[in-house]
Amino acid sequence: MSGFDKVVGSYEEAMAGLEDGMTIVAGGFGLCGIPENLIKEIKRRGNRDLTVASNNAGTDGNGLGILLEDRQIKKMIASYVGENALFEAQMMSGELEVELTPQGTLAEKMRAGGAGIPAFYTATGYGTPVGEGKEVREFNGRHYILEEAIQGDFSIAKAWKADRMGNLMFRMTARNFNPMAITAGKIAVVEVEEIVEIGELDPDEIHLPGIYVNRLIQGTFEKNIEKRTVRSA
Amino acid sequence: MALTREQLAQRVAQEFQDGYYVNLGIGIPTLAANYIPDGMQVMLQSENGLLGMGPFPLEEEVDADLINAGKQTVTMVKGASIFSSAESFAMIRGGHVDLTVLGAFEVDCQGNIASYMIPGKLIKGMGGAMDLVAGADNIIVTMTHASKHGESKLLAECTLPLTGKGCIKRVLTDLALLDIEDGKFILRERAPGVSVEEIASLTAGELVIPDNVPEMNV
DSSP: OGGGOOBOSOHHHHTTTOOTTOEEEEOOBTTBTOOHHHHHHHHHHTOOSEEEEOSOOOBTTBTTHHHHHTTOEEEEEESOOOSOHHHHHHHHTTSSEEEEOOHHHHHHHHHHHHTTOOEEEESTTTTSGGGTTSOEEEETTEEEEEEEOOOEEEEEEEEEEEETTOOEEOOGGGOTTHHHHHHTEEEEEEEEEEEEOTTOSOGGGOSBOGGGOSEEEEOOOOOOOSBOOOOOO | OOOOHHHHHHHHHTTOOTTEEEEEOTTHHHHGGGGOOTTOOEEEEETTTEEEEOOOOOGGGOOTTOBOTTSBBOOEEEEEEEOOHHHHHHHHHTTOOSEEEEEOSEEETTSOEEOSEETTTEEOOOTTHHHHHHHOSSEEEEEOSBOTTSOBSEESSOOSOOSBSSOOOEEEESSEEEEEETTEEEEEEEOTTOOHHHHHHTOOSOEEOOSOOOBOOO
16 A cells, blocks of 8 residues: 555655756646745755746745746746746846746646647637747638647646545645646646545545645645735625 | 726626626726626636636635636635636637637737737736637627827737737727727727717728717716
């Protein structure tokens, strides 16, 4: 049974083997559902020249934003780069290479990467800068561009609850890119709020099976909110 | 008078139908949620993985795990569902969303839209906009008709990098509601008190003016 126990003892162990120049696929949308402690561990390790695929790059001082501070990221594959002054500055100066990728295409690239599909056709981006240099094919009178899958040396993600086998449940919109990001990495590292014993999760309620997860760790989370917006009673 | 943000939102909401799944972009489109007619049920899709988005939370309801595509804290209505980003864009790309409303910097009479970057000035990224315009059949673009300096944003050909090609059929500006057909803008409605002449003078792309152009009901 211990062969299926994915739980590691420390964040150091969780990110062991990450080397300079590797590609990381990360879950999260804005600051929601980001693997914040795994990102902090990457900062502590000091790996450089990383390529990171993630919808956003955090904000100044939060999430992936902290890896920009020490210029650890060489290239970002992201759909949205607003709300991050350091990101914009590094991108404008050419220090940081950015591959702007439509959000749905990014999600599908991760999904395909984890599902053994090397590329797919999508209408998204046809006739725009995103489609430049990409193969175009017509199906039923409509134009589609060929987009290639993303695979990572590592994936880093956050889930809500797991059993020791790495079966995962996510919570509300913190799910976002996390399930696909996990499947797209050779070594998938997931941090969660709670780890329960095997058998405690209802198999019908598992959002992502543990087969995709290599390392699992329980952490505590700041869960910063980017835009706290409330209504009055 | 040019429409206010609230009037734009009101006019957008007149396009809603009972039972519609609707994706509202950031800004004015989001405001349209405040004008869903009584007795009509509309489910709002938020592309970060929520169908059935509710109003902003009360202070004590705020949950960091529940946000909209604009990263604002939100709530869920009864009947809401949660899914991954891949699933979210499967429903968008697959044409399952009944109506998409989003903003733009420019549109042209070929149905092209530019909304995600101004070279050398502003790069925010396209987020989900490219997928939304490519996937939806029924799209309304909300925007100002012209810049503060009186330069038309309804062009013969977009000047900025495109978000989508040949995908826009309806534009709501602060001055007018227009359809795009066969490479022309067709003036359908005008903002209360705004003349056809004013709209024509601020529309750079080819404009067809029908005999009767009613005022909007806002």
